[in-house]
Amino acid sequence: MPEQLALTGFEAPRPTSDRLFFAILPDAQAIARIDRLVHELSEEHALRGKPLGRERYHVSLHHVGDFAGLPQDVVDAASALAETVTTTAPFELRFDRVASFTRKSHNMPLVLLGDAAVLALTGFQHALAAAMAGAGLGRAAGSHFNPHLTLLYDDRRVAERAIEPIGWTAGEFVLVRSLIGRSRHELLARLPLRG
Secondary structure, three states, rough: OOOOOOOOOOOOOOOOOEEEEEEOOOOOHHHHHHHHHHHHHHHHHHOOOOOOOOOOOOOOEEEEEEEEEOOHHHHHHHHHHHHOOOOOOOEEEEEEEEEEEEOOOOOOEEEOOHHHHHHHHHHHHHHHHHHHHHHOOOOOOOOOOOEEEEEEEEEOOOOEEEEEEEEEOOEEEEEEEOOOOOOOOEEEEEEOOOO
8 A cells, every 4th residue: 555645734733732821829828728628528529520739729810822832932922911910919819609610511610719809800810811912812801701710620510609718819920831631730930910
């Protein structure tokens, strides 16, 4: 059987391997409280999903893109652009509810939610989204931003309920590289909020 010839310019695209996004990370005290809450909820609701873990707990701000490999030019452009919103003062985050997002019937995210105490976060996210859109970077954010922190994924639904609030001061945000399908995050840039 003859070998099939490859046509220049028609090579199969490389699979997507890297996701870049901006996020806010909880501090060590909040992480310890999150870990305890996840353990309690898992016991109470017989959840089998593996917690995201202290290295991956985060509040997403803005998706930059999915790529085949790490595009250093996009990393550099996104980091430089993000510097324009570091003039924001540090602000408080507080999550006071837990619930499952139920857009599908299995592998549902169990998340922390908050209302009034995340208004500053919403304003900051809108400023970052506007800067990103102005530079043509990332997916259009739209006006719907639902601040949350994912704890784990599970097939069992947990109804929304109040929890003892978990909060921290957001003094920086980060650019994260998520290695798709490998459950691993790498911090590419730390951007302090200077106020």
